[in-house]
Amino acid sequence: MPNRNRPLAASIQDKDVILQANNLKVHFHLDEGRLKSVDGVDLIIRKGKTLGIVGESGCGKSVTSQALLRIVPKPGQVEGEILLKRNGGEETAEVVDLVKLEADGKEIRDVRGGEIAMIFQEPMKAFSPIHTIGDQIMEAILLHRTKDKKEAREIGLETLASVGMSNPKQRLDEYPHQLSGGMRQRAMIAMALASHPKILIADEPTTALDVTVQAQVLTLINELKEKLNTSVVFITHDLGVIAEMSDEVAVMYLGKVVEYTDVDTLFYGPRHPYTKALLNSIPSVTNRNTRLESIEGTVPYPMNLPEGCGFYSRCPKAQSGVCNAADIPLIKVRDNHYVRCLFAEDQNTGGEGQ
Numbered sequence: 494m495p496n497r498n499r500p501l502a503a504s505i506q507d508k509d510v511i512l513q514a515n516n517l518k519v520h521f522h523l524d525e526g527r528l529k530s531v532d533g534v535d536l537i538i539r540k541g542k543t544l545g546i547v548g549e550s551g552c553g554k555s556v557t558s559q560a561l562l563r564i565v566p567k568p569g570q571v572e573g574e575i576l577l578k579r580n581g582g583e584e585t586a587e588v589v590d591l592v593k594l595e596a597d598g599k600e601i602r603d604v605r606g607g608e609i610a611m612i613f614q615e616p617m618k619a620f621s622p623i624h625t626i627g628d629q630i631m632e633a634i635l636l637h638r639t640k641d642k643k644e645a646r647e648i649g650l651e652t653l654a655s656v657g658m659s660n661p662k663q664r665l666d667e668y669p670h671q672l673s674g675g676m677r678q679r680a681m682i683a684m685a686l687a688s689h690p691k692i693l694i695a696d697e698p699t700t701a702l703d704v705t706v707q708a709q710v711l712t713l714i715n716e717l718k719e720k721l722n723t724s725v726v727f728i729t730h731d732l733g734v735i736a737e738m739s740d741e742v743a744v745m746y747l748g749k750v751v752e753y754t755d756v757d758t759l760f761y762g763p764r765h766p767y768t769k770a771l772l773n774s775i776p777s778v779t780n781r782n783t784r785l786e787s788i789e790g791t792v793p794y795p796m797n798l799p800e801g802c803g804f805y806s807r808c809p810k811a812q813s814g815v816c817n818a819a820d821i822p823l824i825k826v827r828d829n830h831y832v833r834c835l836f837a838e839d840q841n842t843g844g845e846g847q
């Protein structure tokens with residue numbers, strides 16, 4: 494167990510928490526050195542709530558979600574804790590540390606697609622092209638919910654109908670390539686939900702879709718979350734989508750969470766210069782008359798990084814000898830609001846508003 498204080502106040506001991514990631518690290522040991530894709534991330538997933546994870550490309554969002562399912566490709570190494578409540582009701586649930594499970598063992602395979610399911614940007618990744626949609630959805634149901642094939646087909650049909658699939662009976666016997674992009678996305682959500690997961694991880698699930706279908710899929714995920722009380726982890730680089738989907742938000746930068754709070758505070762009282770820069774780079778009702786700023790530079794490659802704040806090289810508030818002297822901890826600025834910036838409590842520098 495990592496020997497340090499847990500920065501977030503909530504923990505797996507709380508009734509409404511289903512998963513807690515603690516000091517999660519994913520490092521790739523490459524010939525050129527150690528690449529720190531995820532570097533000490535703490536997350537709390539609450540029952541029936543959505544945690545949004547946002548940040549630019551390369552911040553470590555996808556690798557974090559891969560770690561939660563233990564599907565990090567080699568030579569990635571996962572460290573820290575991923576504590577999941579599983580099996581049984583409120584009182585009897587056992588807490589399992591997914592990091593300790595064998596990466597391809599039975600227990601993690603039961604969790605994958607059972608307790609935790611995932612949907613991707615590209616549904617073709619989730620489906621095999623040579624089996625029908627029905628066979629693939631039924632496989633998940635037969636694995637996790639019933640052994641009876643007839644019943645599994647009925648559940649498959651119901652699930653397809655529940656995600657708004659037109660002609661669900663006919664779709665069951667079709668192959669993935671026969672569906673439109675939007676319908677394939679619905680089929681993938683149906684497959685993910687067929688096993689009644691407690692947590693649905695959605696990694697940029699709508700980026701490839703046109704705007705209307707995107708809106709429909711987001712609405713669908715929100716409806717299913719309400720109806721089934723599923724927890725959702727929603728990963729995106731789009732703050733507009735974050736606003737629509739999230740209850741709480743983790744802003745990631747260079748493998749670390751730099752700001753963590755509820756969605757209203759994030760938009761109305763951001764404290765980290767990176768969050769503010771992200772907010773300033775999206776068109777919105779409040780800043781449509783001012784020039785949009787883009788964040789200068791790109792996310793550094795997470796190898797052989799210097800000491801100090803990861804945002805130092807791009808931060809307008811950076812102070813030499815202060816911000817680049819030592820790594821910056823996640824600081825609690827008020828209840829349920831955490832910021833990784835030495836000036837987070839200074840109203841003039843990192844303070845409320847933008």
Ligand SMILES: Nc1ncnc2c1ncn2[C@@H]1O[C@H](COP(=O)(O)OP(=O)(O)OP(=O)(O)O)[C@@H](O)[C@H]1O
Pocket residue numbers: 521528529530548549550551552553554555556557566567730794795
């Ligand atoms: N399999 C891998 N092997 C080596 N490095 C990897 C691997 N996967 C990701 N990385 C590196 O880890 C860092 C984080 O990548 P990640 O894909 O998690 O970012 P992201 O925030 O999800 O970005 P995007 O939105 O582009 O997917 C990047 O620097 C990336 O190059």
